[in-house]
Amino acid sequence: MRIDKNFVRTFLGHSRFSLIAATLIACCAIPAEASLKAGAKAPDFSTQASLGGVVSTFSLSDALKQGPVVLYFYPAAFTSGCTVEAHDFAEATDQFKALGATVIGVSHDDIATLNKFSVSECRSKFAVAADPDQKISKSYDATMFFWPGHSDRTSYLIAPDGSVIYTYSALAPDGHVKNLLAALKEWKSKQKS
DSSP states (O other), X not given: OOOOHHHHHHHHHSHHHXXXXXXXXXXXXXXXXXXXXXXXXXXXXXXXXXXXXXXXXXXXXXXXXXXXXXXEEOSOTTSHHHHHHXXXXXXXXXXXXXXXOEEEEEESOOHHHHHHHHHHTSTTSSEEEEOTTOHHHHHTTOBOTTSTTSBOOEEEEEOTTSBEEEEEEOSSGGGHHHHHHHHHHHHHHHHHO
16 A cells, blocks of 8 residues: 655644544554454365465365464565564474474455565465455454455464464564464463363
């Protein structure tokens, strides 16, 4: 999404709009409250996904048979924050795998775009799934109210029984991997005891 710099200067230059703009910016920095809480049943889904540029069908129920799933929603492939987040998940994928978890990213992008994104930004480490009609993101309450047609940046850790273990929602991409990895480690330690 491109924003005209002159429009922003004009908009922010008006004092009555400055407070509104500052409030919106502050709200975007605060983690949002996702509606699927720990213990809720994660909605099952199947959709096209790309891993390393190879398209297949991703099924949540099938993935959960292998262990927990890290499901993260992001607004759009190749945008700055989503690229940072994809790089972070790519770097941490081996850690998630060592703990028995599958990572899958979901956005509204078409599968052709995700083929490229899965190779370049996801570094062929994890799959990214297409949700062009936002059916999946809506079922997880992960849609962005101020950018219609796009997913919010919300991440879920889902147990093999299909229940939500942990939810993290924030527009800033940098906390998602750290928080999901910590939640997964905590869940795994409880499984051992």
